[in-house]
Amino acid sequence: AQALCDQAARAGYAGEVSYDVWRTELLRALEPLGGAYGFLAGGVTFAALQPMRPVPARIVVLLGMNDGDYPSAPRAAGFDLTAEHPRRGDRVRRDEERYAFLEALLAAREKLYISYTGRSVRDNSPLPPSPLVSELMEAVRRGFEDGQGGDPLARLVIEHPLQAFSPRYFDGSDARLYSYQEAYASASRALGRETPPRPFVSAPLTVAADPQAAEISLERLQRFLGNPARHFLRERLGINLAYQEEAVPDTEPFVLDGLASWRLAHTTFARRLAGIDATEALRLARAEGLLPHGAMGEVEYAALSEKLEPLVEAVRAHGSLRSEAVVVDLGDCKLVGTVSGLDGELRVEWRTGPLRAVHRLETWVRHLACNAALGPRPTRLYALDGKRLYAPVEDAVEQLRALVGLLRAGEMEPLPFFPRTSGAYAEKAYTGEGDPRYAARRQWEANEYGFGESQDAWFALAFRGRDPLNEAAFEQLAIDIYFPLLEAES
Template identity: 30%
Template sequence: RQGQRSGEFNRELSEYLLDATYPLELDMVELQRFWRLPVQYFFNRRLKVTFEPPLPILPDDEPFVLNGLESYQMRDALLNDLLVSGGNAEPIVQHFVAEQRAQGKLPVAAFGDIEFETNRVQAEQMVEALSFVCNAPSDDIEIKLSLDVLGDDKLVHLQGWLTQSYQSGLVRYRSGKIRPQDYLSAWIDHLAMSAMGVAKRTHMLGYDRKEGVIHLIYPAIEDRQFAQSLLSELVRLFYQGMTKPLAYFPKTSLAAIDAGFSRGGEWADDEEKSLKKMIDAFNDGFISQGEGNNSYIARIWPQWNDELAQEVRQLAALVIQAPRLHMREANDA
């Protein structure tokens, strides 16, 4: 794939921690933001650069259906309203649909009814699934960890709070498909909880239009040191990625690991298959854009090549392999 020139951005910067005073403090919120897309965090935080997407062209005609993002946003808003109410859904639904119509967010006439009904059914299915794991709230979990990840007693104090904690464990959900970045985000929270000595599951729930509600879990980790060592590696890479951008691309990296699964669910590293799946995820397909089209990724890595492939594979093994291999379907756990 031909990409944009990387130009002035593709250069080594001075060491991020050159004049740092120890111990360092790192908030869980910042660690999570970094891992959504490390190269974007590098541009935004280190270089103070933001690439704004082009403004969409507004259509002249009234739409017959909502696009994917609009549909997700409506479903997500309805899901949140239903979860907050916790009671009779019908008045909540009636008020919500009237509000959407008043704001011009639904297609006209019967098309709007069909569109809303689809989203209502999906939202109510999510509420039903969430009610099983969210019926007994627990206190938020405070994270206070001292990590020796930079050597020479250069401590990092990781701190923050984990919300949406229940007797069943942590619960993380979205009203659309569970994305690669969602797996990692839940895994970071899971490791932090486990490193604090709270050995519970973490639940991930999402919605797939073909399969319906998806419910995955990370099993409880009893070994605090094991959890802390895995979390420490992600913190170490955070600081590494603030000096030089990390070639960790969520979709492409997960494809590298998923390639190792057999039909029977067994996993073994398969470099040839992994490289092919990474290329498919990074480059454009016939009907879909590749991850390499992301404006932040394209500034540093305008083209896929063998050197980049090895870098992505190595980081995928360090970052997303553990959560992917620990993941279980709730029915099988």
């Protein structure tokens, strides 16, 4: 720009210059810089840091001076006899790189810029720079002062924010931090105006779902306990959170995912229980496409059969099991449904997978309904990872009446009850071992090892803007629902 002004002054021209002329002249002046090649060809030079190469420059920039990257770690080949038997005068790469760093410092005439990654991408913990940079910083700390008795490095070291739209780049608090990106400036302003999300439900609904309902199904009560937020959003508000279906994979699977493994286990167990031998069950599973092709499918099936066979034998030992329709009179309504697995004075259930909190709740509801309608009797629950026995319950009608009351309350507003999280709280509170709130928080919040119940889409929407674990209703609901179950379960 100054060169263009000088040209106008020499030509005696004092008029206006159009944008097109200005742009053409500017591009012409910059064009040689983009077409130069080779070392020190003018403009900005990018080069590796090597000894005996730096020459004086106005500005020297050293990038990526991270710990472990520079000086580089020795990587000698296994057949390198020089590295295996070093002698005086041999080349030492780390010493050469240290010397190259010193040369780069001496080459800087006006400014020296050194950057390194100072924070971990995993947990944001501080990371040290290269040992050479650490030595330079220590030399500055020992040899200089800032005139105010503080650390001289505070004026030299700049810690950049994690995000490019951080308000620190635009609030002027540090003149060394700035940005010319308008998009980032807009994002920073929006960040300053950010307000916490409003609660999804601020007050209970005023109209009951169906106050005159004469019958309530067992399945409805089970669905409610399995996910009260989903029941409220779907049944009362008509909200359906459709999950995005995964695309069909381009490659053949060699191992089964969780859903495919459960489908294979469920189908194979039913066939083995019906008397179909393992060989025929394998043939049918392969024909239905439930297994990976080839030997991998046989390996998957063999491993699954080994796990399922004890479960098949345990259920077979009970002989022929029957089902029966039940009706439980709760006074203002009736609970209706069907209970299966009846074996005389014993009831049997099974799961072809690990036993989870929602499975225990479903079994508990059916156990109460069976005891209320057919008389007190135990229920035995088999699963791949163990078995549970539920003792007879004398006050099953009262407990079902309490659960139906919670169902009706949960149709007016989402109740802070979560199968895994509430179960973890209740178990610690019931046994008195450990901190119930800590156990609940571990199930609620996600970590690097697993999925947290707070990530469930239904819970996230229903309890938006709230921390349900800090509400008194969370603790009371966990105790009211789980304590009777834990008392009967062994």
